[in-house]
Amino acid sequence: MIQFKALLIKELREAFRDKRALLVALSFGLLAPVMIMVMSKFAISQAVESPEVYVKFSGAEYAPKLIKAFKDENILAFTDVPADEKRVWQERNVEVIIPDTYAQDMIDGKPIDIILRADYNEKSLGAPIRRIRDEIRSFSLAIGYKRLLVRGIDIKLLKPITLQQQDTALPTSNAMMISLILGLYLMMGAFVSGQAISIDASAGERERNVLEMLLCQPVSTLKIVMAKLVSSSLIATIAVTLMLSLTTVSVTFVDLTKIGATFSLDGFTFTALLMLLIPLCFLASSLQLFVAFQAKSFKEAQSTVGMLIMIPAMVPVAMMLIDDKPSWISWTPITGQSLLMEDLFKGLPVDWIAVLVTSGITVALTAGLVLTIAKKLTSEKVVMSLS
Numbered sequence: 001m002i003q004f005k006a007l008l009i010k011e012l013r014e015a016f017r018d019k020r021a022l023l024v025a026l027s028f029g030l031l032a033p034v035m036i037m038v039m040s041k042f043a044i045s046q047a048v049e050s051p052e053v054y055v056k057f058s059g060a061e062y063a064p065k066l067i068k069a070f071k072d073e074n075i076l077a078f079t080d081v082p083a084d085e086k087r088v089w090q091e092r093n094v095e096v097i098i099p100d101t102y103a104q105d106m107i108d109g110k111p112i113d114i115i116l117r118a119d120y121n122e123k124s125l126g127a128p129i130r131r132i133r134d135e136i137r138s139f140s141l142a143i144g145y146k147r148l149l150v151r152g153i154d155i156k157l158l159k160p161i162t163l164q165q166q167d168t169a170l171p172t173s174n175a176m177m178i179s180l181i182l183g184l185y186l187m188m189g190a191f192v193s194g195q196a197i198s199i200d201a202s203a204g205e206r207e208r209n210v211l212e213m214l215l216c217q218p219v220s221t222l223k224i225v226m227a228k229l230v231s232s233s234l235i236a237t238i239a240v241t242l243m244l245s246l247t248t249v250s251v252t253f254v255d256l257t258k259i260g261a262t263f264s265l266d267g268f269t270f271t272a273l274l275m276l277l278i279p280l281c282f283l284a285s286s287l288q289l290f291v292a293f294q295a296k297s298f299k300e301a302q303s304t305v306g307m308l309i310m311i312p313a314m315v316p317v318a319m320m321l322i323d324d325k326p327s328w329i330s331w332t333p334i335t336g337q338s339l340l341m342e343d344l345f346k347g348l349p350v351d352w353i354a355v356l357v358t359s360g361i362t363v364a365l366t367a368g369l370v371l372t373i374a375k376k377l378t379s380e381k382v383v384m385s386l387s
Helices: 002-017 018-047 064-071 083-092 102-108 123-150 172-192 197-208 210-215 223-253 268-296 298-320 333-345 351-376
Strands: 054-057 075-077 095-097 115-119
Touching: 002 018, 002 197, 002 223, 018 172, 018 197, 018 223, 054 123, 064 075, 075 123, 083 123, 095 210, 115 123, 172 223, 172 268, 172 298, 172 333, 197 210, 197 223, 197 268, 197 298, 210 223, 223 268, 223 351, 268 298, 268 333, 268 351, 298 333, 333 351
Parallel strands: 054 075, 054 095
Antiparallel strands: 095 115
8 A cells, every 4th residue: 555655746747847738638628618618608699590691682673571580680781781791791602593583473373483592511601591591482372371371361370280399398498509518528528648658657757768667666567557557547537527617607607598497516516426426537537548559659648548538529420420329328438428427407307327337337337447457567578669
């Protein structure tokens, strides 16, 4: 125990000595809440607000009522664009072409073809194009209903069945946008925050010949690996805790009432999330140590270990694409934590059996990696980075 304590103190001193490296390790936990706040505000504004859309109308004089309907929805003519936004809307180049036969076709009751020209692959035009299409559709339906009323036909005949929707989701479920972003960032934080410490404690110490000196001491390789694991995992845990704490504050600056949602990280949710994430921090650090020790140099270790961030980034995205998830996916590391965090954010009851099983499997996998690394450190090929 005394040997392990000495090794742990040595690893922690190494980790906290370089303030710049420590700041880089914790930067994810500091910046992620700010990014969540900014992204959430932007997404909400795009979902509920109707900013000005500037369109190049051709033949506007033929359909004054349609142009007025557009104006009521903040869809304005390009001639009204402010000088500071003119270049942006010039590049977006949204056009609505109204035929010169509009008025006569309207009198004759003939179909009217209105052309909407724009780059449909341009991401920034997604909301403007949708608003223009919706307004034309609403205007067309309104005219159709009026024509039926003039002919003495009740428009209710067009809607023989009315669907009454009753949403049973909790108010917290409406904040899934924040939940998905936060869940993804939390798992990425577990992998990113301790990465620099893990690489320096393995490939870095090997290049500085510190590892060789450690192995010459009368101490088991298991204790050496455990000390490195605890040091790296501690930094990752601090970063994740910091991220959760700052997110609790940053979310208060997001007006979720606009989308009828509520979101808060109370003490229970905070504790439950840490119970899920701490084993994940240890798993991430053990994976990083394992991969870094296999690398032949410090530079190679940085490249290969950096690829591990793809695991927490891609797994939740892949799960979103699976409609019918197999039952075993709820018990495996990363996928299990992701599903349990989703339930927590929704305000659903916590499945403590799933928490214990998932955490147990994660700890078991971590223990297996630690034992494997400890065994490999007895090999001269790994210690001397020989081919």
